[in-house]
Amino acid sequence: MSKILIVEDEGIIIDLLQKKLEKEGYDVEVARDGEEGLKKIKEIWPDLILLDLEMPKMSGLGVMEEINKNPALKRIPIIVMSEAGDSFELKRARELGAKDWIIKIEFDLPQIINKVVQQIGR
Amino acid sequence: MEDLLVQNIRFANRARFFLFFLFLIFSLFSKLIGISLSWSLIEIFILFLPANFISEISAIKIWPKEKAPQINSSYFAHQLIEILLLFEIGYLIHPLLFFLLAIFYIIFSYFTFSQRVYPRIISLILIIGYFSFGLLAHFQILNYYFPSPFFLSFSLTSVILICSVFFGEKISESSENILEILKGKTEELREKESQQFRREDEFRRSRTAWEREMEKRLKEILSLKENLDQEKQKEKELEEKIAEMKKFQESTINQEVRKKIKEMKDRNLTIIESFSDGILVLDEENKLFLINPQAELFFDIKAEELMDKPISELTKIPVFESLTNFLEQKTEKIFRKELPLKKNLILQVTISPLMKEKEKMGTLIVLHDITREKTVERIKTEFVSLSAHQLRTPLSAIKWTLRMILDGDLGELNKEQRDFLEKTYKSNERMISLINDLLNVTRIEEGRYIYQLLSYDLVEITQSVIDSYKGEIERKDIKFEFKKPEKKLPKILVDEEKIKIAIENLLDNAVRYIFPGGKITISLELLENEIQFKIEDTGIGIPRDEQPRVFTKFFRGVNAIRMETEGSGLGLFVTKNIIEAHGGRIWFKSEEGKGSTFYFALPLKKGKIE
Numbered sequence: 190m191s192k193i194l195i196v197e198d199e200g201i202i203i204d205l206l207q208k209k210l211e212k213e214g215y216d217v218e219v220a221r222d223g224e225e226g227l228k229k230i231k232e233i234w235p236d237l238i239l240l241d242l243e244m245p246k247m248s249g250l251g252v253m254e255e256i257n258k259n260p261a262l263k264r265i266p267i268i269v270m271s272e273a274g275d276s277f278e279l280k281r282a283r284e285l286g287a288k289d290w291i292i293k294i295e296f297d298l299p300q301i302i303n304k305v306v307q308q309i310g311r
Numbered sequence: 312m313e314d315l316l317v318q319n320i321r322f323a324n325r326a327r328f329f330l331f332f333l334f335l336i337f338s339l340f341s342k343l344i345g346i347s348l349s350w351s352l353i354e355i356f357i358l359f360l361p362a363n364f365i366s367e368i369s370a371i372k373i374w375p376k377e378k379a380p381q382i383n384s385s386y387f388a389h390q391l392i393e394i395l396l397l398f399e400i401g402y403l404i405h406p407l408l409f410f411l412l413a414i415f416y417i418i419f420s421y422f423t424f425s426q427r428v429y430p431r432i433i434s435l436i437l438i439i440g441y442f443s444f445g446l447l448a449h450f451q452i453l454n455y456y457f458p459s460p461f462f463l464s465f466s467l468t469s470v471i472l473i474c475s476v477f478f479g480e481k482i483s484e485s486s487e488n489i490l491e492i493l494k495g496k497t498e499e500l501r502e503k504e505s506q507q508f509r510r511e512d513e514f515r516r517s518r519t520a521w522e523r524e525m526e527k528r529l530k531e532i533l534s535l536k537e538n539l540d541q542e543k544q545k546e547k548e549l550e551e552k553i554a555e556m557k558k559f560q561e562s563t564i565n566q567e568v569r570k571k572i573k574e575m576k577d578r579n580l581t582i583i584e585s586f587s588d589g590i591l592v593l594d595e596e597n598k599l600f601l602i603n604p605q606a607e608l609f610f611d612i613k614a615e616e617l618m619d620k621p622i623s624e625l626t627k628i629p630v631f632e633s634l635t636n637f638l639e640q641k642t643e644k645i646f647r648k649e650l651p652l653k654k655n656l657i658l659q660v661t662i663s664p665l666m667k668e669k670e671k672m673g674t675l676i677v678l679h680d681i682t683r684e685k686t687v688e689r690i691k692t693e694f695v696s697l698s699a700h701q702l703r704t705p706l707s708a709i710k711w712t713l714r715m716i717l718d719g720d721l722g723e724l725n726k727e728q729r730d731f732l733e734k735t736y737k738s739n740e741r742m743i744s745l746i747n748d749l750l751n752v753t754r755i756e757e758g759r760y761i762y763q764l765l766s767y768d769l770v771e772i773t774q775s776v777i778d779s780y781k782g783e784i785e786r787k788d789i790k791f792e793f794k795k796p797e798k799k800l801p802k803i804l805v806d807e808e809k810i811k812i813a814i815e816n817l818l819d820n821a822v823r824y825i826f827p828g829g830k831i832t833i834s835l836e837l838l839e840n841e842i843q844f845k846i847e848d849t850g851i852g853i854p855r856d857e858q859p860r861v862f863t864k865f866f867r868g869v870n871a872i873r874m875e876t877e878g879s880g881l882g883l884f885v886t887k888n889i890i891e892a893h894g895g896r897i898w899f900k901s902e903e904g905k906g907s908t909f910y911f912a913l914p915l916k917k918g919k920i921e
Contacts, residue, residue, distance in 0.1 A: 205711050209715070209720075293703075295707070296711065298714070
């Protein structure tokens with residue numbers, strides 16, 4: 190069973206994603222800020238990371254930069270979640286190797302599931 | 312004068328003969344009785360010489376050079392006697408005395424005779440004669456040939472006496488004749504002179520008469536001329552007076568008008584000067600013609616530095632750089648542009664050509680300070696953007712939470728619960744739609760509406776939009792028709808998502824504001840250079856007076872609000888922006904109560920995207 194790590198600070202989003210992904214049959218872990226996220230990535234080695242870019246303590250970009258320092262971790266596909274489609278953060282995240290992205294203001298659950306499936310399959 | 316001359320000469324000649332006579336007697340007696348010759352010497356000095364000199368001097372004085380007598384024999388004889396006399400003196404008295412006397416005489420006669428009486432050569436002969444006889448006498452050379460001085464003296468004096476007796480009178484006569492002649496000649500001359508004078512006088516008189524005549528005539532002419540001039544002057548004055556009168560008449564008529572014109576001009580100038588907008592006027596050669604104080608303030612520059620300079624020279628001022636290009640195009644349209652001049656100054660520049668009977672006579676540039684409007688607009692946009700962003704994500708979360716609940720992912724619901732949640736879901740959907748519109752608007756206004764152009768078939772896009780409205784159309788019992796073009800349309804470069812939004816907005820309006828049982832027709836048509844989209848409905852229409860505001864932000868028709876409270880009034884605004892960003896045009900026809908027809912046309916070649 191594929192392991193997915195959600196790094197996100199907004200409760201309702203976490204709940205929705207977790208519920209939906211678990212229903213789709215994934216093993217879901219949650220981290221509520223960047224630091225915790227980075228710690229959990231190293232602990233559980235997920236198959237996919239859903240990473241929010243705007244977070245307290247350590248931002249999504251910070252997490253990605255840390256991941257990039259470790260070639261083994263770098264192989265884990267990341268889907269980033271951004272507030273807007275034209276933000277600087279999103280552009281930077283794509284440069285840092287994000288496989289796909291979700292725009293939170295256009296939050297569309299089935300679309301997110303599609304993107305996850307595209308990355309790691311069912 | 313002549314009388315004095317004649318008297319002198321006469322006296323001199325007489326004295327001379329008398330002297331000779333005396334001298335002869337004395338010399339005879341002196342030799343005979345042996346008394347000294349000093350007496351004769353004294354006599355010579357006292358009587359002869361002064362008399363001679365006086366006559367000569369008088370002659371010199373009186374005879375003008377040109378009237379000098381011609382040389383003749385009697386004169387020559389006269390001179391000969393004088394020489395002999397001198398010789399006598401020199402021989403008898405003393406050689407030295409003779410010598411001195413001779414020199415004196417030479418000098419005297421040279422200057423007098425040569426210049427006055429005789430030609431020079433004769434004078435020379437006489438002088439040489441005096442001198443040589445004197446010398447001969449002195450050295451007593453003649454003594455060798457003559458027996459004694461006495462004899463010589465005697466014989467000579469006798470000869471002289473005889474000569475004097477015979478020729479003396481003649482000489483005198485001749486001299487008198489000469490005088491007579493001279494007198495006659497003088498008379499003649501005088502006559503001639505007087506004649507001449509008379510003639511001259513006559514001439515003068517005649518001349519003066521003629522002159523006087525001429526003068527008179529000239530005066531007449533002059534006076535005539537003067538009269539003429541005066542006439543002319545009068546005429547001129549009259550003309551001037553007429554002109555003045557006319558002027559005065561005109562001025563009295565026009566004074567009021569002029570006063571009003573001047574007042575108007577002053578007022579216009581004051582208006583321009585105190586206008587809160589900056590005003591610049593360029594003449595037909597694009598030289599600065601007018602600048603008002605507000606414009607000076609905007610540019611922080613003095614008018615004097617700019618006046619009459621061509622626009623191309625005024626590069627110091629940023630507005631002119633962009634203006635130059637525009638002005639070169641010679642367009643006759645009004646041109647508007649925003650110009651951020653300084654940190655806290657944004658101007659709206661309006662350039663309009665000044666036309667006078669289709670001739671361009673200059674350019675008017677109006678600078679309107681829109682800093683405040685721009686700032687307010689920016690704050691508003693930022694506020695809307697922020698709120699929209701902040702709302703959108705939670706609304707999505709609510710949507711998907713509701714969806715999950717409704718899908719039964721979180722357990723079974725009873726009917727009532729389901730009904731309530733369905734309504735909540737719909738309300739939430741409306742809210743999301745509104746927020747989406749707002750977000751689109753803010754993106755458009757912030758220039759963040761990014762277009763990704765790809766080749767698409769407009770029929771396909773339209774069909775997909777229609778498909779998503781199928782349920783709604785059926786529910787409202789609308790007669791719907793999609794007229795596809797007979798030939799396949801060429802693909803065009805568009806942003807699929809944006810064009811979908813545009814068509815959606817148009818279709819949404821048509822569906823929303825239609826009377827039950829109405830009809831909607833969508834058609835696509837290939838025109839020369841563009842594809843035209845047309846959507847016709849039998850809806851409520853747009854009131855005529857509201858038609859100009861249809862594409863403005865937040866516009867909703869009064870009848871539309873009455874019919875349906877929902878609606879952001881942003882759809883058409885967004886649609887217009889999308890179509891125009893593709894280089895297309897959008898327009899409509901509408902009649903209140905009967906329906907509306909909206910059109911848009913997209914260019915075939917390529918979309919023009921900002």
